[in-house]
Amino acid sequence: MLTPEPRTAVNRAALALTGLALAAGGVWTATGHAAFAARLPGWWPRPPAGGFLVQEGALTALRTRGWWTPAVVTVGVLATAFLAWCFLRQFPRRGRSRLALAAPGSVLRVEALERALAQRVSSVEGVDRCRVRIHGPRRKPRLRMRVLLAAGTPPGAVLDALHAVTAEAQGVMAPCVLRSRVRLGQRARRSRHVR
Structure with a gap:
């Protein structure tokens, strides 16, 4: 009996989540334009008029906080470890001898x-x-x-x-x-x- 590989489901789930995240980021970036901003629900974040989503002053204020640098490093390390784990799962593993x-x-x-x-x-x-x-x-x-x-x-x-x-x-x-x-x-x- 043929059975699907377990990593096929992991691959599809990872691709789907990555696609959804990229699509949400693209929509969020695209809706910063005034033509789209009028049609958005009230809870959707909007950049200030003529500005960026994260202003330079706000980013500088974040960097001065003690938790910002460790949080960015931790998220980067966890994301790298997760992607490395996903990559290594692609190779067949030998079981016990x-x-x-x-x-x-x-x-x-x-x-x-x-x-x-x-x-x-x-x-x-x-x-x-x-x-x-x-x-x-x-x-x-x-x-x-x-x-x-x-x-x-x-x-x-x-x-x-x-x-x-x-x-x-x-x-x-x-x-x-x-x-x-x-x-x-x-x-x-x-x-x-x-x-």
Whole structure:
């Protein structure tokens, strides 16, 4: 079963919030013009006539207050840390190298399971090569398979076998909930050259 990536929702939410903030800032800046100012509700902030939204005197008065500089630095550091965290979340993370299984005291090496699944899928007729990666949180790991089909093999011919392998992997990793994603590709046929 294919499931959407969690970071897709984070990306969309971050883009939506950034877009809303930029749109609000643009509307706020654009409505400083007298033609728009007359149509605004009473609570909307307005720059003084012929001036800027933040006057130079008001900005100087803010800088003399003791809380202004630490507040600006703190907001800058927090915004930078948040954006760096969002950037680092874009890269896939490897989970733990060992997973605890249902039987007491039993553990499973993730790399061994990846190799076993890759060999199992590669032995399916019509599959040329397979690469398997298991990553993500400990309780809900994600299984990614990249399967390269032999030339001329239709994808439908291997889907049942791939489903059986992912179901087998889910049984091995119980009680963890395994989410699977399979990407199929095909080796191109080599055309004969005539001399």
